[in-house]
Amino acid sequence: MIQPRPRTIPEATVARLAVYLRVLTSLADGGRTTVSSGELASAAGVNPAGLRKDLSHLGSCGVRGVGYDVRALRERIARVLGAERSRACVLVGIGNLGAALADYAGFGSRGFHFVGLFDASPARVGQSIGGLTVQSMAELEATVTATDASIGVIATPADVAQQVCDRLTGAGVRSILNFAPVTLVAPAGVDVRPVDLSVELQVLAFLGQQRAVPAEEVTA
Amino acid sequence: MIQPRPRTIPEATVARLAVYLRVLTSLADGGRTTVSSGELASAAGVNPAGLRKDLSHLGSCGVRGVGYDVRALRERIARVLGAERSRACVLVGIGNLGAALADYAGFGSRGFHFVGLFDASPARVGQSIGGLTVQSMAELEATVTATDASIGVIATPADVAQQVCDRLTGAGVRSILNFAPVTLVAPAGVDVRPVDLSVELQVLAFLGQQRAVPAEEVTA
């Protein structure tokens, strides 16, 4: 049996598809109706051949000699990514970063919305951010269950992140975005995606230093 | 001529080295003096063999039969990553996210410190965040030059991010961490590292959806 669209799309491709989706939305807002692979690749910062290969994972959608229909392609990528309907997320840890995430308008337009904000500090509980009221940690499980949230975002200090992760997974959350600078362990079947801002900076600094002294010795 | 330590360390390895550094610091604070590759790999969430290969890029530093000396390894990784002395960074865009970054204590302990905060809004200019005063955009180039900042962080709205990038690179910044949801174009020799929170969420959502319906058809 031939399955023309294998169920496995490489993770790197998925990340790029999300970028293409963003670029296509921008193009559609600008009134563009069609776009070529070269132009789209340039706007996304990737190789044109790679872009076509990425798009081939979701079936032929372009017209040879013309390019891709902006709206059709956008809708197709959105469907594959599951971004057509908004997903419910809960956010734990309303510090500076958590508050910024809760108030970030970009999520709503990209298929995500928060249904619960939680913090351990009584001073934070009751505050209103981005249209939601911060709840106490005691209400975490009940809210996750009631809203059927499938994604949890952890923006707590490092020392409580694992505990929060355990509670989230215990309540049924299957996907976790972790901003705390610790490596979380989660049960099988739960995806944890770490986002460590310090790591990003350190990689950046290393690349810059490597470029600056490509042949010099690291005095050991 | 043999070069025992080739100058090229894979980027994926560099990112993991930063994680090892974090774990080692935590272990050292806990009083541990030695650690095995298996234990360290478990704490970092990677494969033990891969960890040893990563460490082999910076020369043999372990003792067979015993493991690695926590402090020595930590210092060695810090030296290779260039984290022994703090690097000067400037941050542009003091919205919710920018303010959170400026106030994030984690950077200071990991070898980074901000020497300038900038925002276009007069309402923001003059505010004090994390010990620094927000400056107007007009002072950007002068501050970059005076402080010799090598890293720029962009946390502005998408529509001005490219313009900010141009000004930063024009002033001599060679490394840029971009939180704006656009693909930046920069001159050759400048590293741009995008961090798109929506993309992270979309990848996470896709993985979860793929796991939920591994064999079901995407109704096209």
Added chain:
DNA sequence: AGCCGCTTGTGAACGCAGGAACAAAGTCGC
């Protein structure tokens, strides 16, 4: 002093992602 167990470091194989080149296909101009 010698043996044993444990751990590192490295070599090889596997799988995957990225890039280039080419054939198919559709449109525009004549």
Added chain:
DNA sequence: GCGACTTTGTTCCTGCGTTCACAAGCGGCT
């Protein structure tokens, strides 16, 4: 109506990253 050009979709190939597996080396015990 037909030819030529443009652009997609695919195939091959090269290189990299990851994993497994084993030899080398060191400490501890008898």
